[in-house]
Amino acid sequence: MVLKIGVIGTGAIGQDHIRRITSTLTSGKIVAVTDVNKEQAKAIVNNLSLDAKVYDNGHELIQAEEVEAVVVTSWGPTHEEFVLASIAAGKPVFCEKPLATTAEGCKRIVDAEIAFGKPLVQVGYMRRYDKGYRALKNVIDSGKIGEALMVHCAHRNPSVPDNYTGDMAITDSFVHEIDVLRWLLNDDYVSVQVILPRNTRLAAQGLQDPHIILLETVQGIRIDVEVFVNCQYGYDIQCQVVGETGIANLPEPSSVVLRSEAKLSTEILVDWKERFIDSYDVELQEWINSTLKGKVNGPTAWDGYVAAMTSDACVEAKRTGNIIPIAMGERPEFYTKESAVVEVT
Ligand code: NAP
Numbered sequence: 001m002v003l004k005i006g007v008i009g010t011g012a013i014g015q016d017h018i019r020r021i022t023s024t025l026t027s028g029k030i031v032a033v034t035d036v037n038k039e040q041a042k043a044i045v046n047n048l049s050l051d052a053k054v055y056d057n058g059h060e061l062i063q064a065e066e067v068e069a070v071v072v073t074s075w076g077p078t079h080e081e082f083v084l085a086s087i088a089a090g091k092p093v094f095c096e097k098p099l100a101t102t103a104e105g106c107k108r109i110v111d112a113e114i115a116f117g118k119p120l121v122q123v124g125y126m127r128r129y130d131k132g133y134r135a136l137k138n139v140i141d142s143g144k145i146g147e148a149l150m151v152h153c154a155h156r157n158p159s160v161p162d163n164y165t166g167d168m169a170i171t172d173s174f175v176h177e178i179d180v181l182r183w184l185l186n187d188d189y190v191s192v193q194v195i196l197p198r199n200t201r202l203a204a205q206g207l208q209d210p211h212i213i214l215l216e217t218v219q220g221i222r223i224d225v226e227v228f229v230n231c232q233y234g235y236d237i238q239c240q241v242v243g244e245t246g247i248a249n250l251p252e253p254s255s256v257v258l259r260s261e262a263k264l265s266t267e268i269l270v271d272w273k274e275r276f277i278d279s280y281d282v283e284l285q286e287w288i289n290s291t292l293k294g295k296v297n298g299p300t301a302w303d304g305y306v307a308a309m310t311s312d313a314c315v316e317a318k319r320t321g322n323i324i325p326i327a328m329g330e331r332p333e334f335y336t337k338e339s340a341v342v343e344v345t
C-alpha cells in the first residue's frame with residue numbers, strides 16, 4: 001500500500017520532506033504540491049521528476065481527490081487554516097511545528113478534531129524519534145534509575161540568523177524541549193520561571209541570550225534548561241535525568257575519538273539539521289506507516305496545544321520575572337492512545 005501525499009509549502013523543510021519521502025522512505029508518494037511561490041513548487045516537481053500536480057493553493061490541494069494525506073510545511077501563521085481544512089476534509093495531516101501560532105489557534109484545532117470524531121493530526125516534534133532520546137526514555141521507563149527527580153538540559157546553537165528576534169529562543173528553540181521532556185518523563189508542567197543571566201556580547205542588538213528556564217512538573221520533578229543560542233562553539237543538546245538510584249544522560253552524537261597532536265578529541269556538530277537528520281526520516285516513515293494502518297501515533301494536536309500554552313507561559317515568565325502557573329486542563333479522553341485510530345479514505 002502506498003500513501004498518496006500532498007505537500008503545502010515547498011521551502012526548506014518542505015523540500016527536505018519531499019526528498020526523503022521520494023528517495024529515502026518507503027510507502028509514500030508525493031502526488032501534489034503547492035506553494036505561494038508556484039514557480040518554486042513547479043521547479044521541485046521538475047527537478048525531482050515527480051509525478052505530482054502543482055496546485056494554486058493549499059485548499060485546492062486538500063480537496064484534491066488523489067490526495068489521501070496532507071503534509072503542512074508552509075510558513076507557521078498558515079498552519080492553522082490548512083490543518084483545520086484537512087480535518088474538515090477528513091484527511092490525516094502531518095503539520096510541522098508550530099501547530100498554530102497561538103494557544104487559542106491550537107485549541108481550535110483540538111476542538112475541531114474532537115468534533116470530527118477521529119484523530120487526524122500529527123505535529124512535527126521530531127526529537128521523540130531520535131535514537132538517543134528513545135534510548136534515554138527506555139532507561140527511565142525501565143526503572144533502572146528509580147523515579148526521576150531532576151533534569152538538567154542545555155540547548156545551544158553556535159549563532160542565529162538576523163531574523164531570529166524577540167522571544168524566538170523560547171518559541172522556536174526551547175519549544176522542542178517543551179515537547180520532548182514531557183514525553184520523556186510522561187508528565188505535564190505546572191509552572192515555569194525564566195532567569196536572565198548576564199547577556200553575551202555576541203548576541204544581536206536587543207536579543208537576550210542566554211536564558212535559564214525552570215519548569216516544575218505535576219510529579220514535582222524540577223527541570224532546568226539553559227538556552228544559549230550564540231554559544232559559538234557548536235550545536236549542542238544536553239539532557240541529564242537524575243533519578244533516585246542513578247543518572248542517565250542523552251547520548252552524544254557518534255563521532256570518531258581522535259588522538260592527535262597531544263590531544264584526545266571528538267567533534268561537535270554545528271548544524272542543527274545534522275544533529276536530528278535521522279529522526280526526521282524515522283518520524284515521517286512512522287507517520288506514513290501508522291497513517292496507512294489508520295492510526296496516529298506521534299505528537300497529537302493536544303501535544304501541539306500544550307507546547308503553545310507552555311511556551312506562552314514562558315514568555316510571560318520572562319516578561320514579568322514571576323513564576324507563572326501553567327493551567328492546560330485535563331487531557332481529553334479523545335487523546336488517549338487507544339482512541340487514536342483513523343481510517344484512511
Ligand atoms: P521556509 O523555507 O520559509 O518555507 C516555507 C514555505 O512556505 C515558503 O516557500 C513559503 O513561500 C511557503 N508559504 C508561505 N505561505 C504559504 C501558503 N499560504 N501556501 C503555501 N505555501 C506558503 O521555512 P521552513 O524553514 O521550511 O519552515 C517551515 C515550517 O517548518 C515552519 O513552521 C518551521 O517552524 C518548521 N520547521 C520545523 C523544523 C523542525 O525541526 N521540526 C525545522 C525547520 C522548520 P515564501 O517563501 O514565498 O513566503
